[in-house]
Amino acid sequence: MKSPYFKEEHELFRQSVRQFMDKEVVPYIDQWENDRKMPRSIWTKLGQMGYLGVSHPEEYGGSEGDFFYSVVFLEELARVGSGGFSAAISVHQYMAVAHIAEAGSEFLKTTYLSPSISGEKIGALAVSEPNAGSNVGGMLTTAKKDGNEFVINGSKTFITNGVYSDFITVAAKTKNGISLIVVDGNSKGLTRTKLDKMGWHCSDTGELAFDEVRVPEKNLIGQEGKGFYYIMESFQLERLVAGIMSVAGAARAMEVTLQYMQERSAFGRPINKFQVLRHRFADLAAEIESAKQFTYHTSWLFSQGASAVKACSMVKLLTSELAKKASDVCLQSYGGYGFMEEYPAARWYRDVRAGTIVGGTSEIMREIIAKMVIDEVSYDSPYKETEKAPLQMTAREIIASIPDRFKAEKANGDQLVFHFDISGANGGQYTVNIAEGKCLLNEGFEGTPNCVVTATDEVYQDVELGRKSPESAIMSGQIQVSDLGAMMQFARLFKRIK
Numbered sequence: 001m002k003s004p005y006f007k008e009e010h011e012l013f014r015q016s017v018r019q020f021m022d023k024e025v026v027p028y029i030d031q032w033e034n035d036r037k038m039p040r041s042i043w044t045k046l047g048q049m050g051y052l053g054v055s056h057p058e059e060y061g062g063s064e065g066d067f068f069y070s071v072v073f074l075e076e077l078a079r080v081g082s083g084g085f086s087a088a089i090s091v092h093q094y095m096a097v098a099h100i101a102e103a104g105s106e107f108l109k110t111t112y113l114s115p116s117i118s119g120e121k122i123g124a125l126a127v128s129e130p131n132a133g134s135n136v137g138g139m140l141t142t143a144k145k146d147g148n149e150f151v152i153n154g155s156k157t158f159i160t161n162g163v164y165s166d167f168i169t170v171a172a173k174t175k176n177g178i179s180l181i182v183v184d185g186n187s188k189g190l191t192r193t194k195l196d197k198m199g200w201h202c203s204d205t206g207e208l209a210f211d212e213v214r215v216p217e218k219n220l221i222g223q224e225g226k227g228f229y230y231i232m233e234s235f236q237l238e239r240l241v242a243g244i245m246s247v248a249g250a251a252r253a254m255e256v257t258l259q260y261m262q263e264r265s266a267f268g269r270p271i272n273k274f275q276v277l278r279h280r281f282a283d284l285a286a287e288i289e290s291a292k293q294f295t296y297h298t299s300w301l302f303s304q305g306a307s308a309v310k311a312c313s314m315v316k317l318l319t320s321e322l323a324k325k326a327s328d329v330c331l332q333s334y335g336g337y338g339f340m341e342e343y344p345a346a347r348w349y350r351d352v353r354a355g356t357i358v359g360g361t362s363e364i365m366r367e368i369i370a371k372m373v374i375d376e377v378s379y380d381s382p383y384k385e386t387e388k389a390p391l392q393m394t395a396r397e398i399i400a401s402i403p404d405r406f407k408a409e410k411a412n413g414d415q416l417v418f419h420f421d422i423s424g425a426n427g428g429q430y431t432v433n434i435a436e437g438k439c440l441l442n443e444g445f446e447g448t449p450n451c452v453v454t455a456t457d458e459v460y461q462d463v464e465l466g467r468k469s470p471e472s473a474i475m476s477g478q479i480q481v482s483d484l485g486a487m488m489q490f491a492r493l494f495k496r497i498k
């Protein structure tokens, strides 16, 4: 079906990418799957064609195309029919390198972005940990400052390109929150182990151990302590990218299966004449088409600069679940051949299984969507923030009310020290100390805090008075919270301001 989002130049670009994939990738992909590895040469070939810099700035070698060039590129990647291949390339361009392009310094851009666009360097993004996948805020890896270096300790797991990459964008806890730091693949103290997995065979998925890994301070991406917000923001692109590839992969699987059904006969006629199969594919075609059009609409929203949390989460949920269903329907239509490695259906079936897990599971997508449609939580501010009501309490008055709002009966032996660093005319520095069922408030900073909350007086006031959602303030970086787990524990101990 035609779409108003694609112009002639996008279609020309599609032809060129498809020709490239048909010549340079499709004939070799089975071999790479068997080898459990892609050759370095494919990265440089993709780089020479400009395909690794579709969305990146021209000054670093990218082509800075509008977002629909990326849509085309990702659709053609998925058409190859190897989840491993599309994951490796898309994680490199749209996750590992995207953070550097978005918030990296000139040094990081020349050292890592330019060679990533040319295909000379491969990147990975390491957020997930053995005990913190869905719960990003629960990560334990630390990066402590020592002179002009960070010293990283901890571990990461399930990292795409984790073993063969030249650099890794690592999320780690620093003094005031999570930060993103670029780590060279050959750093001393970094151990990388390849994981054995059910699909995505040609891509490497790694477990990384950091033992006193020293990284220059200049490898920090953007501001220290803002990594959590960068990750939350980039989730929208990551989920949209996953959605575009899921639906394109499902469409391609259907196309190939329909060809097979035309050629395969049973009971004296082609199997595509059996009504039960025809109806099954009519349903699938309708679902794929509607998911595709919704994905294009979300791509347009995203290209307009909207954060589109709701739409991106819906796209990720719908398309990854649909791709799972499509691979099952297609495999069934191949009969016994569907179970054989010689035919493509087995790989489709294996590879789509990761789709409902990576980049946020289907359950997490449903949680986000439910919060938005049921609890009316908004992550899409500043567009939807409510009008400012007349001031009721200043930030200082709100802080002063903390001990009165303390729910001692909920404190169950909790021991927490919170530092509030509120800037502005109505701000100040305060310590809230919870111990033995009591809550004490003092001016200035005392003791070692479990959590530091940093905001302007206006933002703090808006959040406390219910004019701004805490989630959106945190996600946009307007409020910085050094430990989200401690913050949640703290929040349940206080009555809200009426």
Ligand SMILES: Cc1cc2nc3c(=O)[nH]c(=O)nc-3n(C[C@H](O)[C@H](O)[C@H](O)COP(=O)(O)OP(=O)(O)OC[C@H]3O[C@@H](n4cnc5c(N)ncnc54)[C@H](O)[C@@H]3O)c2cc1C
Binding pocket: 091, 125, 126, 127, 128, 129, 130, 131, 132, 133, 134, 135, 157, 158, 159, 160, 161, 197, 200, 205, 354, 357, 358, 359, 360, 361, 362, 363, 364, 367
């Ligand atoms: C092939 C592959 C490649 C990957 N690549 C990368 C990568 O490049 N970089 C990276 O950082 N990570 C990567 N990941 C990790 C991936 O993002 C995580 O696996 C994913 O976020 C889930 O985390 P988890 O595995 O720890 O599961 P858990 O968080 O332990 O979840 C286990 C189950 O509990 C459910 N669950 C958890 N919390 C809730 C909740 N609040 N409500 C309802 N259900 C919940 C989950 O949905 C899931 O079903 C990759 C994973 C795979 C499999």
